[in-house]
Amino acid sequence: MTGSIRNFQLIVRFSALRMLRDLPTLIALLCLPILIIPIVGAVFSKILEGNPFLSGARDSMSFFAVGIIVMFQLFDGSYTMNYIKDAFLTDRKWRLATAPCGPWCLAMGITVAGWLASMLQGLILVLFTRVILGVHWGNLGVVVAALAAAALLSQLANLALILLVRNHSLAASASWLFAYGSCMLGGLIFPLPTGLPFWRFMVDYGTPYSLAKTALIAAEGGRARADAALGIGALFALAALVAAFVALLGRRKLA
Amino acid sequence: MNIAAMDDVVKRYGSLIALDHVDLEIEEGEILGLLGPNGAGKTTAIRALAGLVAVDSGSVELFGKPQHPGVMDLKRRMGLVTQEITVFEDLSARENLEFFGGLYGLKGEGLKRRIAETLEFVGLTEHADKRPKKYSGGMKRRLNIACALTHSPEFLIMDEPTVGIDPQSRNRILESTLALRDKGTTVLYTSHYMEEVAAIATRVVIMDQGHVIAQGTVDELVERIQYEERVRLEVGDPTQALLERLKAIPGVKQVARDGQTLSIVSATGSDNLDRILQAAQGSGGVRSVQAEKSTLEDVFLTLTGKSLRDGGES
Numbered sequence: 001m002t003g004s005i006r007n008f009q010l011i012v013r014f015s016a017l018r019m020l021r022d023l024p025t026l027i028a029l030l031c032l033p034i035l036i037i038p039i040v041g042a043v044f045s046k047i048l049e050g051n052p053f054l055s056g057a058r059d060s061m062s063f064f065a066v067g068i069i070v071m072f073q074l075f076d077g078s079y080t081m082n083y084i085k086d087a088f089l090t091d092r093k094w095r096l097a098t099a100p101c102g103p104w105c106l107a108m109g110i111t112v113a114g115w116l117a118s119m120l121q122g123l124i125l126v127l128f129t130r131v132i133l134g135v136h137w138g139n140l141g142v143v144v145a146a147l148a149a150a151a152l153l154s155q156l157a158n159l160a161l162i163l164l165v166r167n168h169s170l171a172a173s174a175s176w177l178f179a180y181g182s183c184m185l186g187g188l189i190f191p192l193p194t195g196l197p198f199w200r201f202m203v204d205y206g207t208p209y210s211l212a213k214t215a216l217i218a219a220e221g222g223r224a225r226a227d228a229a230l231g232i233g234a235l236f237a238l239a240a241l242v243a244a245f246v247a248l249l250g251r252r253k254l255a
Numbered sequence: 256m257n258i259a260a261m262d263d264v265v266k267r268y269g270s271l272i273a274l275d276h277v278d279l280e281i282e283e284g285e286i287l288g289l290l291g292p293n294g295a296g297k298t299t300a301i302r303a304l305a306g307l308v309a310v311d312s313g314s315v316e317l318f319g320k321p322q323h324p325g326v327m328d329l330k331r332r333m334g335l336v337t338q339e340i341t342v343f344e345d346l347s348a349r350e351n352l353e354f355f356g357g358l359y360g361l362k363g364e365g366l367k368r369r370i371a372e373t374l375e376f377v378g379l380t381e382h383a384d385k386r387p388k389k390y391s392g393g394m395k396r397r398l399n400i401a402c403a404l405t406h407s408p409e410f411l412i413m414d415e416p417t418v419g420i421d422p423q424s425r426n427r428i429l430e431s432t433l434a435l436r437d438k439g440t441t442v443l444y445t446s447h448y449m450e451e452v453a454a455i456a457t458r459v460v461i462m463d464q465g466h467v468i469a470q471g472t473v474d475e476l477v478e479r480i481q482y483e484e485r486v487r488l489e490v491g492d493p494t495q496a497l498l499e500r501l502k503a504i505p506g507v508k509q510v511a512r513d514g515q516t517l518s519i520v521s522a523t524g525s526d527n528l529d530r531i532l533q534a535a536q537g538s539g540g541v542r543s544v545q546a547e548k549s550t551l552e553d554v555f556l557t558l559t560g561k562s563l564r565d566g567g568e569s
Contacts, residue, residue: 091339
């Protein structure tokens with residue numbers, strides 16, 4: 001095994017360990033959705049299957065379970081951004097830069113650790129909503145793929161943001177805008193005029209949130225199977241584009 | 256043999272010249288003390304030697320090879336103790352060492368052995384599985400040093416490793432630094448505490464405004480500025496007549512009285528101690544005599560016009 005691969009594994013392992021030990025954040029990322037989903041799902045329980053707002057979901061509980069979990073997946077990238085900041089924008093950067101480990105290896109190691117932690121969080125929430133709230137998730141493989149794609153896009157987008165602006169506050173604001181804006185324009189926060197083709201498109205495919213939600217609702221049988229493949233494929237394609245952008249950016253910013 | 260060398264190095268940050276044609280050599284097995292007021296260029300010099308910044312002109316060599324950012328082979332042979340505590344607070348001491356040792360290619364039993372040795376060396380064996388959040392400032396400093404030692408570097412840069420800690424921990428760090436030198440590690444040591452550098456450095460380099468303004472052993476540097484000698488004399492009856500007699504001695508520049516204590520400054524080499532004592536006869540008896548030697552602090556003050564501890568004008 002080459003040194004770079006060993007270092008990458010080491011960084012993933014210890015970054016993941018650090019993330020899992022950050023109890024306040026873990027509690028927030030797990031407890032908030034666990035509180036929000038049943039409350040919002042119950043409050044809007046009168047919105048029945050077939051209502052355009054639900055985008056094909058069986059009921060409001062299913063819709064909000066999918067929506068809130070995807071929203072948190074998109075927000076999770078900003079959590080990883082703190083670790084990127086810690087490694088590249090604080091005094092710790094000098095110690096890490098002295099180690100025989102390229103900045104790329106470090107940045108990607110932290111990002112992958114964040115991605116794994118985010119997926120774990122998403123799967124715990126899926127399990128919770130399945131067991132406690134009785135949400136029907138359908139094909140687990142599609143669920144994992146959709147969560148993985150949304151989480152990967154979020155992690156890479158946040159890495160791109162911090163590399164681009166190199167100012168944590170500004171990058172964190174942009175990250176929030178990315179996640180919240182994506183959910184808002186995807187129809188989670190309030191109903192959008194889906195009678196109009198533009199908004200119908202936005203709600204179904206127009207944002208990262210919409211793509212992940214469409215794929216997950218398709219997985220539970222609320223939409224055509226092709227929508228699952230389309231949503232997941234589009235998310236991974238976006239992630240690949242952002243990864244290419246990060247690679248270009250990193251050449252200058254991480255050199 | 257030189258472990259590290261800078262030859263005519265210039266480094267600019269915009270219009271600021273951080274290193275202005277700096278020449279510096281660090282010999283194998285020595286502890287080189289690097290002193291300078293704030294903004295002198297010490298940190299930039301350290302970063303250039305560590306391969307963390309590229310220089311604009313001149314050359315930086317480590318172990319006889321060109322040093323610049325990205326040279327992994329050289330990184331494996333050196334360690335950096337940062338001025339700020341840069342350990343991970345959410346990992347235990349053992350895990351911190353496992354992480355940093357692992358980055359340098361240590362693994363398996365070799366890594367475990369080095370972790371145990373390093374923890375023992377810095378006196379943290381009993382606290383190995385605690386997280387640094389629960390450590391005192393001194394313990395954190397020692398762990399900070401340990402993280403740079405796990406891979407047994409041949410060349411260690413210690414950037415103000417004793418800032419803000421108790422005297423006991425400071426002594427332990429100084430003893431550890433001397434022990435490292437005894438094991439063959441070459442050390443570049445910067446500190447705002449002049450007495451630390453005077454106590455452990457084999458050689459001292461003083462920088463100011465991006466230049467190396469003096470270098471040598473502490474004794475050599477002190478000799479360079481020894482243009483006056485000071486004698487403090489306590490007598491029973493320090494009369495005005497005695498002061499006049501003392502002032503009349505050839506080479507005496509200044510005589511000041513503070514109660515029964517007289518401070519006499521005379522030119523170096525005037526060998527006035529005997530004459531001063533003779534002049535003091537019959538002045539109620541000489542109660543004490545103290546000849547004051549110049550210190551590294553005096554050297555620094557003379558050369559830079561600044562006090563190191565405050566980093567400001569003296």
